[in-house]
Amino acid sequence: SDDDTADAGGNGGGDDVISIGFSQVGAESGWRAANTKSIQDTLTAENGFDLSFSDAQQKQENQIQAIRSYIAQGVDVIAFSPVVESGWDAVLEEAKDAGIPVILTDRAVDSEDESLYESFIGSDFVLEGETAGEWVSENLATEPINVVELQGTTGAAPAIDRKAGFEEATSDNPNVTIIDSQTGNFTRSEGKTVMEGFLQAHDDIDLVYAHNDDMGLGAIEAIEAAGLVPGEDIKIVTVDAVKDGMQALADGKINFIVECNPLLGPDLAEIAKKVVAGEEVEKRIVVEDQSFTQEQAVEALPTREY
Ligand code: AHR
Numbered sequence: 001s002d003d004d005t006a007d008a009g010g011n012g013g014g015d016d017v018i019s020i021g022f023s024q025v026g027a028e029s030g031w032r033a034a035n036t037k038s039i040q041d042t043l044t045a046e047n048g049f050d051l052s053f054s055d056a057q058q059k060q061e062n063q064i065q066a067i068r069s070y071i072a073q074g075v076d077v078i079a080f081s082p083v084v085e086s087g088w089d090a091v092l093e094e095a096k097d098a099g100i101p102v103i104l105t106d107r108a109v110d111s112e113d114e115s116l117y118e119s120f121i122g123s124d125f126v127l128e129g130e131t132a133g134e135w136v137s138e139n140l141a142t143e144p145i146n147v148v149e150l151q152g153t154t155g156a157a158p159a160i161d162r163k164a165g166f167e168e169a170t171s172d173n174p175n176v177t178i179i180d181s182q183t184g185n186f187t188r189s190e191g192k193t194v195m196e197g198f199l200q201a202h203d204d205i206d207l208v209y210a211h212n213d214d215m216g217l218g219a220i221e222a223i224e225a226a227g228l229v230p231g232e233d234i235k236i237v238t239v240d241a242v243k244d245g246m247q248a249l250a251d252g253k254i255n256f257i258v259e260c261n262p263l264l265g266p267d268l269a270e271i272a273k274k275v276v277a278g279e280e281v282e283k284r285i286v287v288e289d290q291s292f293t294q295e296q297a298v299e300a301l302p303t304r305e306y
Contacts, residue, residue, distance in 0.1 A: 018276050019050040021070030023080035025107070026058040028153075028186045029214040030242035034306035035081075035106065035262035042265030049269070058083055058153060058185070064091050071098045077272045081106040084155035092116035101275045105264050107157040114283065118275050121267045121285040123260050125158045128239050129165020131258045131291050132209060136166075139256070140235055141175040145206040148198045149181035150191050150219060152211040158260075159183070162211045162239060179205070184215040191218025199226050210238045213245025213257065220253050231255055241292055242306055249297035257297070259289040262306060 020043055024036055036053075043049040052070065056062035060083050070078045071094055078100055082088060088109045095102050096116060104120040111117075136147075149166075152159030163181070170176040180198055184191035191214060198205060199222060208223075210216035216238035220230040230236055230253040238245055241259035248254045267285060274281050292300060 017045075017048055017050050018077060018272060019052070019073075019075040020077045020079060020272055021052045021066070021073065021075045022054070023063045023066040023070075023078075024053065024055050025063075025081050025083045026055055028058055029188075029212055029240070030244055030306075031212060031214075031240045031260060031262050032186075034242060035264060037306075038263045038265035039105075039268065040265075042269045043272075047269060048273070056083060060084055060087060067091050067095065071095055071100060074098070075100060076276050077101055077103060079103040079105055079268055079272065082109050082157070083107075083153065085110040085157050085160065086155065089113070089116065103268060103271055103275065105268055106262075119271050119281045119283055119285060121264055121271060121287065123287045123289055125161030125260075126165040126168075128158075128258045128260060128289060129162035129167075130169040131165075131289075132162070132237050132239060132256070133166040133169025135256045135258075135291070136207065136209070136237055137170050137173040137176060140207060141170070141173050144175045144177070146177055146179045146202070146204050147207045147209055148195075148202070148205050149178055150184040150194055150208060150210040150215040151181060152183065152186045152215075154183050154185075156186075158239075159186075159211055166209055178209075184210070184218065186212050186214060188214040188218040188221075191215030192222045193218075195219040195222035196225075199223070205234055207235045207237065210236065212260075213238045213240040213242050213248075213254075216254055217244055217248060220248060241290075241304075243301075243304060246292065246297045246301050246304060249292060249294055250301055252294060254294075256291065256293060258291045261287045261289055 043051040054066040102117040223230040
């Protein structure tokens with residue numbers, strides 16, 4: 001309608017409903033499912049939003065297409081979680097030219113021009129990798145250990161940063177050797193397949209460091225199928241702390257998990273309202289994460305939200 005057109009760009013027309021286009025990475029993990037639920041449960045009509053949601057199936061071209069269609073629709077705000085870090089400048093320029101503010105959630109872009117987005121809400125992935133590395137260094141690497149790494153999606157901020165953080169935190173401990181490292185694309189099935197390959201190639205694996213719970217859960221299946229005991233014969237450290245991961249931790253199959261909080265919907269709603277109202281927002285909102293040992297998982301599980 002004419003009203004909608006007048007609202008494009010976020011400067012408010014007669015109605016207060018905020019139209020928001022959200023381009024999600026995909027449905028690759030339990031974390032992503034919890035993140036999608038948080039966004040859909042928060043950006044509701046009751047809360048004053050008209051949400052258009054799309055799933056990019058882990059493909060950057062699908063996200064660029066979705067963002068272009070939100071620009072064409074003239075939504076008030078665009079939000080997205082970029083599947084990979086690079087290659088966003090052109091489409092972000094298009095949004096800027098159309099006067100539509102962009103909010104990044106969960107994952108960062110590597111654009112040098114920070115005026116291309118209003119705010120980035122999400123965890124500190126380098127810190128998550130460091131927390132994992134510190135725990136390994138202090139608790140497992142008191143003697144030499146061989147580590148295999150299951151990386152997240154190639155080029156994704158959490159894969160780049162969790163790798164860097166772990167390497168940094170273990171670099172001063174000569175007992176830690178990363179003997180193999182491959183992407184499992186943040187999925188359980190690829191985590192399993194890659195772990196099967198690791199087990200065939202190496203008979204001396206002490207630890208799996210997986211960039212998310214789902215790949216760690218896939219690795220558990222491969223380790224058990226090989227007749228070994230996960231959490232004992234081969235230790236496992238992961239990131240996310242979603243329900244299935246926490247259950248495996250409580251069951252002794254995973255040894256340590258660094259949390260990555262997926263409940264970004266409320267922060268996104270607040271920032272979107274401020275941006276549309278023309279208020280100042282923080283450029284970077286860091287979501288706080290905890291970490292869990294096996295004992296802590298047993299305690300935390302009954303009241304976990306996701
Ligand atoms: O970007 C966050 C990461 O993406 C989560 O840790 C992982 O599970 C998801 O796929």
